[in-house]
Amino acid sequence: MSFSPLIRQLIDALRILPGVGQKSAQRMALQMLERDRSGGMRLASALQQAMEGVGHCTQCRTLSEDALCPQCADPRRDDTVLCIVQSPMDVFAVDQTGFRGRYFVLKGHLSPLDGQGPEAIGIPALLARVEGAEALREVILATNPTVEGEATAHYISQLLIPRGLIVSRLAHGIPLGGELDLVDGGTLAHAFAGRKPMGG
DSSP: OOOOHHHHHHHHHHTTSTTOOHHHHHHHHHHHHHHOHHHHHHHHHHHHHHHHHOEEOTTTOOEESSSSOHHHHOTTSOTTEEEEESSHHHHHHHHTTTOOSEEEEOSSOOBGGGTBOHHHHTHHHHHHHHHTOTTOOEEEEOOOSSHHHHHHHHHHHHHHGGGTOEEEEOOOOOOTTOOGGGSOHHHHHHHHHTOOOOOO
8 A cells, every 4th residue: 555645754754763663653653644633733742842842961961851850950869879871761760779879871882883982972971970079989880781881881990990989880690580591691690790698
């Protein structure tokens, strides 16, 4: 079936969303046009407002409508701990654990082949943030447990340890409720390397 230019344009626009292929985009477009035009107009308005009104926090670089995001504007948070994450989505994930420190959001991970060097992901801004934080004692590296995430964490740790900071890495290993025979070898190796004694 061939679609008219405006419908094709809508389908193509919907395909930029992660996990949305051709068929899903077609279903969404036709659903809005056939059954929910008011919902489609609300979506269009919300998209336009978000694209124009959402920028980045000047302190931690997460997505924010204001100069300071809610986490950075909160004076009750712990200024002695800084958690470094790869994306704004990670801020929300970590915050749900009850973490009450501060954040710094990288723009991805180091990947020289993709042109993602230290400047591209914000290492100079991170160093400026660390230099200006007198109360800071510990930095938690919460980059993803991928090859690139590990390389990024290692690179950052080499820059921060000489500054006298405690630099820690999120633990990796067996998921809660997991079974050993279902865990891949790399994850199991990380779990063994990160084992710790049990108190008694």
